[in-house]
Amino acid sequence: MAKLTKKNKALAEKLGDNQQLYGVDAAIQLLKDLKTTKFDESLEVSLNLGVDPRHADQMVRGMVVLPSGTGKDVKVAVFARGDNAQKALDAGADKVGAEDLLEDMQAGNLDYGRVIATPDMMGVVGRLGKVLGPKGLMPNPKLGTVTPNVAEAVKAAKGGQIEFRVEKAGIIHGGIGKLSFSNEALKANFEAFVDAVVKAKPSGSKGKYVRKVGLSSSMGPGLKIDLAEVQGA
Template identity: 45%
Template sequence: MSGKKYTEAKALITKEAYIIDEAIELLKKTSTTKFDSSCEVHFRLGVDPKQADQNIRTTAALPHGTGKDVTVVAFVGEENVKEALEAGAAVAGTAELVKKIEGGWLDFDVAIASPDQMKDLAKVAKTLGQKRLMPSPKAGTVTPEFVKVIGELKKGKIELRVDKFGNLHNLFGKVSFDESKLKENLKSIIKTVLEVKPSSSKGTYVRSLTLTTTMGPGIPLDANAAIAECK
């Protein structure tokens, strides 16, 4: 986005905070890229990720998906490869995947694994961990129900995971989506974040909420109003 276009878009944001409906309407107005921009939500949470019970990692089901084709790979035994591929995995089979990843291939968005295969991921665990792609029981990506989970991921199930500063960043659709679909997706994420509030988290849990489009200015949400609407 050119400096002029960004400045013009930012000038449309005239309030300190917006309710969800207003913010989503503004998202469309402040997107000036030629391509179909993604819509993003950014949370600043009152958690300390260094504390194990506050290191939030979970999943949320977006009713209308993100608008992005999610590439899923499956660490499964040879006897389950065909089943995983038919469910929508781009690549399946632990032996093949380990070999490809050792060779530098990481062209996928989510990795899932059946529990019996986790021991065989040791060779690539560091690489996957650094890229935040390591399957995890907490995120629901280590599961014997891999066929079901692959389907859910392809339909729009996303991972919610705080960074080291206690922030969450997630896509919740495209600018081309109807406002009602963007709202339903956003509310699903907010509800999930509220549901996984750590009991040890003190003070304000959701400190701020901001919506943006790709390369667009931040639109501040009224966090209290958004929380009330999502309860």
């Protein structure tokens, strides 16, 4: 990490006790002020939830469209034939195919951020379970990645839709943009992400659902967000 300037040392001192709580606006601005790297760092949100994902009725998983986008170019592969294949290409899919795409992925070509399939293609896609599953790329109807509306799914993936999924410790992480975004754009993404997680509260969650929320940048500190500013927490 680059050496802190006098200004940034002073800002770092403002962090003080790591138990300090921040408003969303203040946290975003502070992370921008503390940035010392030359590359465009990502802004990341984390939520500690009152769930135990080892139990099926406490799993938290879903999709959310970030209104300001992600700042990343997501490569999308689509399993489809005929008209659906053409619709996927027209919508901006990077790779579309059937058995040929299967063979390509079996050969190790898996440089994709999203894999989508029409329902009739799941017999082919199912053969890739051991390949796509561990990477979190297996098409899933609950997430809208197994769908007859491939054009809509491709546009969503390209337009800022991301997946969230709770980890073993009951934590969800998500990248919600770049520090080069305006503060307003980052806050809008933050609110959309948190709202989606809140709405995805599982039936098995008892007691307080959202227990902690944090914001951090790729190379910056983690800041704790005041839950009073988190709607639905």
